Amino acid sequence: MREHPILKKLRLLTADHPCSRMMVSCDQAQLMANLVKLIKAKKVIEIGVFTGYNTLNMALVLPDNGRVIACDINEDYVKIGKPLWKEAGVDHKIDLRIKPAIQTLDELLASGEAETFDFAFIDADKESCNEYYEKCLRLIKKGGIIAIDNVLWSGRVLKPRKDDLATQSIHHLNEKLLRDARVNISMLPMGDGVTLAFKL
């Protein structure tokens, strides 16, 4: 896998964390970087930063005036990666918002930023994935892409238990995307499954 040396450093640093499984896979990150470059993205949203591996990954390929709105609620996780954003010289492209992501998305919409984003990556609490999708769909331009992580959820989406709200939410969003005429979709069996939704 091609990987920028500071991304590798952050991946190895995150590997020692007890929640390291939350980090996006290397191949998924590479695909996202390629998509961001392909569509010449300037404005990107990441919902769920963790230690900031994919935040850094996207910031590295954005133009110098590009911007990642990075949403998380846990500053302790983000603190791990932040010094490496600086070391890579891309921290000026990252606008970190520590608060519930729904609030950040609502603020972006309220400040007139609807249809101004090129790419969004949804990778936070699964119970809210439908709300994240709907708000991101309003925020991105036509031709923009929304990537949704964990759409296979280790296979649990095939038979969601009634008391498992996270799995039910992902399952419902998968079903909805299948019929959603506002987007074209590709569901990729990569990592824990990632769906790409291309806004029409």
Ligand SMILES: C[S@@+](CC[C@H](N)C(=O)[O-])C[C@H]1O[C@@H](n2cnc3c(N)ncnc32)[C@H](O)[C@@H]1O
């Ligand atoms: C799977 S991790 C994100 C991994 C990250 N995208 C990466 O590339 O490594 C999920 C993150 O979502 C964050 N999160 C959970 N609930 C949230 C919420 N309501 N708003 C924003 N972030 C949230 C968690 O703190 C955690 O850091």
